[in-house]
Amino acid sequence: MTIAIRVYLIRHGETDANRQKIIQGQLDTLLNETGLKQAALVACALRPVIFDVALSSDLSRAATTAAVILEQQPGVGLRKCGQLRERFMGELQGQVSGKTRLSGQDSEVETGPAFAKRAMAWWRKEVVEYTASLPPRTNPYNILVVSHGGFIGTLMRSLIQSGGLRPEKGVVVGHCPNASVSLIEWSGRKGKLVQYGDASHLSTGPLGHNADEIRI
Template sequence: MLLYVIRHGETDYNREQRLQGARDIPLNDTGRGQARHNGRTLASRALEFSLDQFDWVSSPLARTRETMELVRESAGLDPRDYRTDALLTELSFGDWEGQTLDEVGQHSQHLIEAREQNKWRFRPPGAKAESYAMLAERTDLFLSKVTQPTICVAHGGVIRTLFNRIGRVADDDAALLDIPQDRVLKIADGEIGWI
């Protein structure tokens, strides 16, 4: 497997440390700059294949699609020549989406404490809410469909599950990883690391 993964650029929710999850929040100007930077990074590297030989796939959320289009444009490719896959959608924070953890703590401190005890398996309240363990099952399905060299744009949660599944980072450690928005992750031959 050869997979390059980019986290979407910054949003105002990222800047404010709000739980955005599956909400469709747009990039801000910093995020657009990060996306362009990642496109230039890919274009300047001597990759295993030319960029047009990769399968390009994005989460369907607007912030990942805009990132993908800016990455491709900055790499000299047609911005719209990619596909989306719902398996790459960020995990849902359910009823907590749109709030900061401090705001959640004002009404549900006991749940914040439960989350800190086992972040990987904790599922926030709400019918559509997911845990990292649930997201990892989606990531496994996505990985099972990767049959050619691929470049994808996804979310911090998805990338944390990649570190868990491929990098063998322990569950709760993976859930706590800081995932940058201005770097490209390379996964090849069972190895995972930033370029």
């Protein structure tokens, strides 16, 4: 497979809500001290990669993580995208995970299919269409994407189910830790999931509990 682009998907660093197992959804929470350190560590890990484009969710925890990474990437601007937001969880947002239950009447919650549709629409526009518009070159283009655990996992599972993405042997889509790196190599039509939720670059601090990855 000829690689046209490499997409590096990063989950934001830790927040106090992660530590307290609070469901964030689209609440605009901030990185805590550990999260800032995690962002700096993932920035160091990605320093050898020269990014052509950088995108992030417009929520602060993702945008700040992206900004820290781009301190190592002079000249690369950041574009914030609302489609990269975490799943909207309605009345569960701000509640402790496991101590509350979704009411069947809460029609505000973004359904799983709607969330997957949003993730796939973002992928088609920002990756598939973008790739088709690029002039060919010897080295693959590199895209930085900073988002949320639920979004990254949902996107990966949706791409795999659609047949557009094949995981490498041993790569499993499961828990997506804070400040972890997932990597897709994309040919323009199909892709290969090279790694998922890799947090080996984090040498200090807890990864935090991914309270966003609630399945309903």
